[in-house]
Amino acid sequence: MSKPLSVIPTQRSEDWWQQRHQQKLNECQALASKSDIVFMGDSITHAWEVEGKTACQHYYAHQKTLNLGYAGDRTEHLLWRIQHGEIDGLCPKLLVLLVGTNNAGHRLDTPQEIAAGVKIILEELKQRLPNTKLVLMAIFPRSRNSKKPMRKRVNSTNQLLQQFADSKRIFWLNINQYFLTEEDVLLESIMPDLLHPNAAQYWIWAEQIKLLQQKIS
Numbered sequence: 001m002s003k004p005l006s007v008i009p010t011q012r013s014e015d016w017w018q019q020r021h022q023q024k025l026n027e028c029q030a031l032a033s034k035s036d037i038v039f040m041g042d043s044i045t046h047a048w049e050v051e052g053k054t055a056c057q058h059y060y061a062h063q064k065t066l067n068l069g070y071a072g073d074r075t076e077h078l079l080w081r082i083q084h085g086e087i088d089g090l091c092p093k094l095l096v097l098l099v100g101t102n103n104a105g106h107r108l109d110t111p112q113e114i115a116a117g118v119k120i121i122l123e124e125l126k127q128r129l130p131n132t133k134l135v136l137m138a139i140f141p142r143s144r145n146s147k148k149p150m151r152k153r154v155n156s157t158n159q160l161l162q163q164f165a166d167s168k169r170i171f172w173l174n175i176n177q178y179f180l181t182e183e184d185v186l187l188e189s190i191m192p193d194l195l196h197p198n199a200a201q202y203w204i205w206a207e208q209i210k211l212l213q214q215k216i217s
Contacts, residue, residue: 006103006117009080017070024068025085033091036063040078041098044196045069052202059206074102075117082124091131098137104153111153115160122164133216136165138174142195146184171216175208
């Protein structure tokens with residue numbers, strides 16, 4: 001039986017992606033072992049530099065952070081980046097991982113395939129960052145309501161991902177309730193395209209990370 005694409009390290013060919021990878025290698029080298037928090041993921045993490053910039057400055061100005069989010073990345077792309085130097089030499093206190101929504105959306109991977117990709121990423125991170133606490137984020141909600149196929153795929157994936165947390169090295173953080181109405185509806189006032197959070201949601205995310213940091217430190 002062949003491996004799912006989600007677990008096979010894959011490099012992307014876009015110029016901007018290659019340039020960002022080199023930029024992040026340089027940042028990693030400059031930080032060396034002095035980083036406090038590393039964020040890894042796709043466009044939602046990437047946007048800490050855009051929509052989330054003000055919240056990031058407010059919460060993390062006193063800490064050395066590294067943003068390893070790349071728009072459009074799936075699990076296999078993030079895995080390739082880990083294996084090609086992006087966390088080499090680092091020893092952050094905390095690493096926040098949010099990945100998998102593009103596996104669900106771009107390629108319609110099954111929850112089992114997405115979870116397999118996340119699992120191998122976690123194994124790499126545990127091996128390469130033995131003294132770092134890993135925060136595994138639940139994939140953020142997609143689509144307007146819980147009856148939509150994409151929402152169901154994400155919810156099923158999150159049920160699998162939660163099982164990877166051991167509350168010792170890997171800590172589960174699900175903040176999806178803050179994005180939804182009481183009827184589990186996702187509104188454009190929260191995520192304009194029903195996928196990417198607006199600036200206000202990054203304040204919520206940062207606050208929840210802070211609370212978890214205080215709990216596990």
